[in-house]
Amino acid sequence: MPRDRGRGIGRRARGLVGRIVLDVLALGGLACILLVAASFLLKVSIVMFATGSMSPTIPAGSIAFVREIPASEIAVGDVVTVDRSEEQLLPVTHRVIEIVDASGDAVVFRMQGDDNEQPDPEPYAESSVRLVLWSIPGLANVIVWFQNPFVLGGITIGATALVTWAFWPREQRAATVADAQHAD
Incomplete structure (x- = not known):
């Protein structure tokens, strides 16, 4: 050839x-x-699980896709995420074990983690909650890894190089090679 x-x-x-x-x-x-x-x-978002309070259903290191719904739509057995008081920054995701009062604007309910021996200490009063649609074990660790500045920098440099290569003018490159061959 x-x-x-x-x-x-x-x-x-x-x-x-x-x-x-x-x-x-x-x-x-x-x-x-x-x-x-x-x-x-x-109104779908992602929640990452740092603890194993919902194991084995949702182990630590999992992510869950949640959708915001009115609290009046929850039922006993649903796994929901609610925001805690302002002192506790992270939300809590547990299973609804009892609906105490659904007559007002806010639904009052009790929750418990699947791996917890006792229910949460206080009932929750919420007008909306985030219902867990499904979860993926282990993916939270991957998301956290991608937040590392060195990983983000490497991805940025790689993407920049790829885009530069893809859009680099081909005619100019061919002319440069031809000029170099004629110079020899």
Whole structure:
């Protein structure tokens, strides 16, 4: 096979791989945009679990997708997330074990973690809660890893290099190579 033809095949293969990588990354970006839009429209968010109070149903290190709903729609057995008092910064996600009063604007209910021996000390009075739709074990650790500044910096540099390579003018590169060959 002539040497120039082999270079052409290699160049086309690299170009095809580059286009495939860019297409996959573009689809990933589109998926992220759609998920952000859906989160605003459907009031869906993500909760990360640092403790094992809901084990084995939702172990520590899991994430859960939650959707905001009126508290009047909850039932005994639902797993919901509520904000705690201002002194306790993190919300709590436990199973509803009793609905004490649903007659007012706020529903009063009791909750308990699946792995806890006792119910939460005080009942909750809420007008809205976040209902757990589903959970994924172990994904919280991956999300925390991606928050590392070195990981974010590496991803940024890699994405910058990929975009620069993808949009670098091809004619200029070919002319530079031709000029270098004629100079020899």
